[in-house]
Amino acid sequence: MKPAGFDYYAPRSVDEAVHVLADAGRDCRVLAGGQSLMPMLNCRIVSPAVLVDINRIEELDRVEATDASLTLGALVRHADLLRNPQIRAGWPLLTEATAYVAHPAIRNRGTVCGSISHNDPAAEQPSILVTLGGTVVIAGAAGRRELPAEKFLTGIMSNALEPGEMVVAVRYPRPVAGTSAAFVEFARRLGDFALAGAAVMLTIRKGVCEQARVTVVGMGDGPFRAHEAEAVLTGSALNGKTSKDAFTEAVAKVVAGVEPSEDVHASADYRRHLAGVMTARALQTAFERSGGA
């Protein structure tokens, strides 16, 4: 349970980090909060030749909220996010979901960008980035590029980073007026990895759902964006009577669409069932928060 040997670099700037990464090539890992990478190193699931510790790069430890968007640098920890009143007010879905991330000591070290880069299918942060329509800011020797969440996340524990690149920030657009959202998840114990969870964002104006986002956590491949459920909801009138039918139909689309895997924690059928229950609860909660009933 000890990591294999590696060369250790702790650069002070993104430019310096990118140079180190360019020289290191493929056999290299970026260390931020380390709450996923350190277990993998300790268990020798990965044994990179080079470890680039970005914790000394001050420019990455920043939260920037504007009228247009929220930017979280690569050193913003889950716990920093939870304490931030600007995020709670402007992006309450992010705060609500982050409270489910692991345990206090893990939240104190683990970073939002790290969780998104790691893309564990049971993790909350990748799904929230997808639900909010966020982007990932990437730095490399050739400069910077910004990818939409669904282009960045390329499958189970995989992302679109090229060798020599690193994530420097994630960006969430500010939800438009009339938007309400909810996140729920189910785990066997507090703080455990979710067996299933659902994030919902509804934009309702004059009783009509103008935009809907439904993302399910804990399914096989990473965030499951329920496009068919969103299509059912978008354009539908949502009031006390019609919402029930629309939500039932949307939940049915989720249950039919998810492709959960089976493991020691839960069978695929149970996960599929939970995906429906979580989606139903998230839809109802988001709807109630919009003032509907």
Add this chain to the structure above:
Amino acid sequence: MAREQRIQVTVNGRAYDKVVPVRLSLADFIREHLYLTGTHLGCEHGVCGACTVLMNGRSVRSCLTLAVQAEGAEIVTIEGLRAEDGTRHPMQQAFHENFALQCGYCTPGMLITAIELLRENPDPSELEVREALSGNICRCSGYQAIVNAVLAVARRGAAG
């Protein structure tokens, strides 16, 4: 590239200047280089919580932190909780009074986690205590007594 590095770190108020392998965990540094064996290692991959220490005032898993990452940091371990005259920390005293330990293996991590909780939330509900302690595993099935101890400290308003 050297596989060892010099670090300066303060542990329980005492300054240390040591050369350590870069792959050494903070937990092994505390135990095997400083001989502070009160910090326990259970799972070594962040699940059990026994190795939890305070780093710059925040609880961290010392098995998931490299010793070199503690450069310049202030660390508090269970050995640093007692007052200089030997008086137990109020949380230690409450664990003692409430029979909140049996084998004692999880206790260092439980204490550090509970102390951080009460500093951030001095009057937690029982559920909030359970949520905060959910990342610390006790295999003697002593959770009820541990929760009682934490709530007792909160009631006394002596979180320290």
